[in-house]
Amino acid sequence: MDRIRIRGGNRLTGTIPISGAKNAALPLMIVSLLTPGTLTLSNVPRLADVRLLQRILQNHGIDITVAGKRVGQHPMMGDVMHLSAKDIVDTTAPYDLVSKMRASFWVLGPLLARCGEAKVSLPGGCAIGTRPVDMHLMAMEKLGADIAIENGYVLASAKKGLKGAHIVFDKVSVGATHAALMAAVLADGDTIIENAASEPEIGDVAECLVKMGAKIEGIHTATLKVKGVTSLRGCEHSVIPDRIETGTYAMCVGMTGGDVLLKDANASHLGAVIDVMQRAGVSVEIKNDGIRIHRNGAALEPVRVDTEPFPGFPTDCQAQLMAMMTMASGTSIIRETIFENRFMHVQELARLGSDIHLHGDTAEVRGVKKLTGAPVMATDLRASVSLVIAGLAAEGETMINRVYHLDRGFETLEDKLQACGADVSRISG
Numbered sequence: 001m002d003r004i005r006i007r008g009g010n011r012l013t014g015t016i017p018i019s020g021a022k023n024a025a026l027p028l029m030i031v032s033l034l035t036p037g038t039l040t041l042s043n044v045p046r047l048a049d050v051r052l053l054q055r056i057l058q059n060h061g062i063d064i065t066v067a068g069k070r071v072g073q074h075p076m077m078g079d080v081m082h083l084s085a086k087d088i089v090d091t092t093a094p095y096d097l098v099s100k101m102r103a104s105f106w107v108l109g110p111l112l113a114r115c116g117e118a119k120v121s122l123p124g125g126c127a128i129g130t131r132p133v134d135m136h137l138m139a140m141e142k143l144g145a146d147i148a149i150e151n152g153y154v155l156a157s158a159k160k161g162l163k164g165a166h167i168v169f170d171k172v173s174v175g176a177t178h179a180a181l182m183a184a185v186l187a188d189g190d191t192i193i194e195n196a197a198s199e200p201e202i203g204d205v206a207e208c209l210v211k212m213g214a215k216i217e218g219i220h221t222a223t224l225k226v227k228g229v230t231s232l233r234g235c236e237h238s239v240i241p242d243r244i245e246t247g248t249y250a251m252c253v254g255m256t257g258g259d260v261l262l263k264d265a266n267a268s269h270l271g272a273v274i275d276v277m278q279r280a281g282v283s284v285e286i287k288n289d290g291i292r293i294h295r296n297g298a299a300l301e302p303v304r305v306d307t308e309p310f311p312g313f314p315t316d317c318q319a320q321l322m323a324m325m326t327m328a329s330g331t332s333i334i335r336e337t338i339f340e341n342r343f344m345h346v347q348e349l350a351r352l353g354s355d356i357h358l359h360g361d362t363a364e365v366r367g368v369k370k371l372t373g374a375p376v377m378a379t380d381l382r383a384s385v386s387l388v389i390a391g392l393a394a395e396g397e398t399m400i401n402r403v404y405h406l407d408r409g410f411e412t413l414e415d416k417l418q419a420c421g422a423d424v425s426r427i428s429g
């Protein structure tokens with residue numbers, strides 16, 4: 001298994017290109033189930049999760065080709081992807097695939113809408129919490145599907161097709177919003193989705209659906225109004241830049257000091273992150289071609305932050321912020337309100353010498369003068385990258401194990417950091 005070795009202490013200077021957003025690319029790929037036409041996606045990140053979803057979609061009968069391959073990478077990794085679901089040959093998403101990646105559960109809505117049936121494995125828990133799917137199922141039932149759960153599978157059917165409905169979520173859920181939207185676009189009649197998640201990735205999917213012929217109002221808001229259509233066509237769509245990758249590299253620079261342009265980053269998706277960075281004393285400059293992050297030698301100021309649905313501070317940047325705050329000049333308070341168990345990085349950060357105390361959903365992060373390198377491992381993607389951030393500032397060598405978590409969501413992380421002067425290398429095997 002690959003490992004990443006970091007020798008900390010270097011400031012970061014230069015340019016980091018921001019890749020397409022993983023959490024937009026995955027649902028956009030799933031959207032291809034809704035049309036017999038060809039969906040062409042560009043700015044697709046070359047990630048392990050994208051590859052896994054290709055396998056899941058291929059199992060349903062989708063033909064996938066890619067362009068933009070790179071020497072040494074898997075032949076199905078490319079930044080342009082053509083997906084064609086002319087015929088759906090299998091409406092089952094099996095356990096061995098769905099259990100590897102939760103987002104694959106989102107095929108439920110499109111399969112139901114297009115084929116009138118779906119059998120999708122329940123995804124199970126994961127390292128960041130129990131993560132139920134009750135709201136997904138409620139939305140499908142509202143749209144007229146019959147749902148049963150048998151042997152760990154959701155059996156859904158709507159033999160006469162889905163019907164428009166009024167769906168009110170009692171909690172903001174990105175996945176349930178995707179599911180409801182993807183099913184409603186082909187339902188008969190009007191659907192209103194209230195308390196919808198308004199994350200930029202949902203807006204990106206909605207804009208792609210509109211290009212395909214869907215009728216959606218209220219895009220980028222918490223109320224989506226959908227007029228069902230009988231069919232959708234293929235289209236071309238470019239994936240938005242990854243706001244979580246952007247926030248992560250911004251925090252790398254905040255941690256080490258330096259001056260880096262995050263090229264192609266979209267500041268309008270990052271208001272809460274930029275606000276926190278500025279409160280911490282990091283300079284953030286919005287440019288035409290991205291976001292410039294700059295910090296000189298001054299100490300970081302402690303911050304108080306709650307994670308929230310968009311436009312609040314994203315849970316997917318919480319671990320990274322915590323890593324950055326381990327060396328602030330005082331005590332930061334970070335409250336995780338989205339997932340109940342997203343503090344798995346705390347014990348690993350402690351191995352590097354941080355001083356963090358957990359009180360229920362709240363972490364009290366007491367800034368320390370220095371971190372020291374150590375072997376560490378993590379149980380999820382964002383936790384892993386928080387260890388990279390800490391390792392960049394730690395004295396000596398930090399060895400990060402279980403790098404496959406990083407490969408799920410960060411394209412060529414070590415190359416991007418090396419190019420800005422970090423001493424980071426991948427050790428294969």
Ligand code: EPZ
Pocket residue numbers: 023024026102103129130131132133134135136137171172173174175176197315316338339340381382409
């Ligand atoms: C998406 O997960 C993202 N995944 C996550 O990113 C992200 O952390 C999360 O949204 C929150 O922003 C992708 O986009 C692929 P939710 P999702 O449904 O949709 C509860 C990463 O690191 N809930 O918005 O699964 C749930 O337990 C990943 O890239 C229910 O109670 O998250 C949580 O407390 C990890 N019932 C809250 O809602 C449901 O039916 C929000 O979860 C569904 C969710």
